[in-house]
Amino acid sequence: MFKRSFYVLWGSQTLSNSADVLYLVALTTFVLERTNSVVFATLVPFLRVTSQLFSGFIAPLMIDKYRLPFLLTLSQFGQFALFGLLAGYVSPWFGGEEMLPVYGLIIGISFLDGWTTPARNALIPRLTDDRVLMKANGLIATTDQIVQFAGWAISGVLVASFGAYPVLLGVAVCYGAAMLATIWIEDPTEPARRSLWDIRTGSRSNGGADNGSASRWDTLKEGWVTLWKSPRLRSLTFMDATDMLGGSVWAGAFLLVFVNEILMKDEKWWGYINASYFAGAVLGGLVVVALVERLEKRIFPAMLAGMLGYAAFTAWFALNQYAPLTLLIVLLTGPFTELAAVSRRTLIQRSVGAEMLPKVFSAQSTLLNTIFGLSLLFMSGVAEWFGIVNMYLFAAVISLLAAGVGWMHRKSFETAVEAK
Missing domain, CATH: 1.20.1250.20 (MFS general substrate transporter like domains)
Incomplete structure (x- = not known):
């Protein structure tokens, strides 16, 4: 039915989605408190969606070159690292007030997140038998909605109780845990990894041709x-x-x-x-x-x-x-x-x-x-x-x-x- 890697994927994506909800609420609240401007606050979701849009355009190049589990790990690690920088910048000790660095980090985090959904949806049928594929999609969809349903309510309470900065630290921890989990995902359609650093797709890692020397434009389209x-x-x-x-x-x-x-x-x-x-x-x-x-x-x-x-x-x-x-x-x-x-x-x-x-x-x-x-x-x-x-x-x-x-x-x- 479900391979072990499916459960790892399911858990890591639940953690990542929880972090997404927490960071949107916490960061929007932080920007609103610092700027007292609805326009500046609405830039947070706008920049997020725009950055994910551009990320989606180049995703085929990354998919063609690297294993899907590695792309998930890379995405989660990048988001973890950038969130660490963001939390440090807005911390009481540094006290960053300028919004430009905050928006820049949001763009970077969202750009990396743009690879996650296509990689996840493509991995699901690889990690399950076809006869339970619809059940796997239903389980993940249900979890996504539970995270959305509970996340918006809980995140609002957390931000109100502890403030934006501690919640942002919690987000960084969630991304770090999600990143560690993705390391254990194995794609059965790829040759077994020889080491943790065997990150390229089967054709590349085995010394094969570059997909028939296809141009980057051919790959993108x-x-x-x-x-x-x-x-x-x-x-x-x-x-x-x-x-x-x-x-x-x-x-x-x-x-x-x-x-x-x-x-x-x-x-x-x-x-x-x-x-x-x-x-x-x-x-x-x-x-x-x-x-x-x-x-x-x-x-x-x-x-x-x-x-x-x-x-x-x-x-x-x-x-x-x-x-x-x-x-x-x-x-x-x-x-x-x-x-x-x-x-x-x-x-x-x-x-x-x-x-x-x-x-x-x-x-x-x-x-x-x-x-x-x-x-x-x-x-x-x-x-x-x-x-x-x-x-x-x-x-x-x-x-x-x-x-x-x-x-x-x-x-x-x-x-x-x-x-x-």
């Missing part, structure tokens, strides 16, 4: 070309992209406007809805894991059901004005969201070979980060011109469109499952 040429991958990527476009409506600012203008409630209800949203996502992950044997036999219909259910509940959310019912709607949205997301990720992992998969995930991650940033601006315009209710209805229509694309290409999905 391989994942993009594969996404475009495969009808199945193209459809899945379109569905992920539209999901990201519509999913941006759950960003905090939009929800706050909906709570204030439609539900006529204060910021407390904003927090309740956020908590209900993450609780629903956790519930969804648990449902997927519990029903994985049944879902495996109907993975394509499960994916469409998830997208259609998400669209229906998003529309219901938009049209509802009763606050307590809103919490239930958002909670029930979670299982459909996770069902669609886990099904799509599993289908992608089964639709391309192990060697090409990390490059495909890297290209897709870059595309989705770009779309998410643009969608925030686009949905802001929709909300401004047509109202917040129509924005959520528009998001529901987008999800219906994505499900329609999947149905139009259903033959390619059936072939994919049978081929496996």
Whole structure:
């Protein structure tokens, strides 16, 4: 079923994701306290996403040259080292006040983090049997949501109780522990490592050619070309992209406007809805894991059901004005969201070979980060011109469109499952 390295990967990524949540809250609080400026504070998540975007562009070069476990180790070590510098700079003993070094370190940390997701998603099918791949994706998705759900609440309490600096030290420790864990991950598709420093891919470490002397440009575009040429991958990527476009409506600012203008409630209800949203996502992950044997036999219909259910509940959310019912709607949205997301990720992992998969995930991650940033601006315009209710209805229509694309290409999905 699951190889030992899968559990190591699972644990290290849980630690890393916990550190990400802690550092975003702690650093945003620190910048806000030092500058008393919302603009400077919002630069923290903006620089993070932008840096990850550029990192995703060059990730194929690193993937082509180095083993995936080494890339994870390198990413975690770099983040650990940079966080050590950051914690030292803002410490009471050094007392750094300038924001430029802080922003520079954020860019460096986020750049290294941009390699993590494609490497992790590509390693999962290598470290599990195919018959339990969907279960593995469900377990990791559930853990991700638990970290998000608990992390934002706990990190706020920690920062309020101890201050930003001690929390940043805790983040550095989490990254250090995650880095040490990744050293023990073994990729079974690669030749056994001869030493800890055997870090290059099999073709390089064995003295092979440089992938047919392919140019760097060819390496950079391989994942993009594969996404475009495969009808199945193209459809899945379109569905992920539209999901990201519509999913941006759950960003905090939009929800706050909906709570204030439609539900006529204060910021407390904003927090309740956020908590209900993450609780629903956790519930969804648990449902997927519990029903994985049944879902495996109907993975394509499960994916469409998830997208259609998400669209229906998003529309219901938009049209509802009763606050307590809103919490239930958002909670029930979670299982459909996770069902669609886990099904799509599993289908992608089964639709391309192990060697090409990390490059495909890297290209897709870059595309989705770009779309998410643009969608925030686009949905802001929709909300401004047509109202917040129509924005959520528009998001529901987008999800219906994505499900329609999947149905139009259903033959390619059936072939994919049978081929496996």
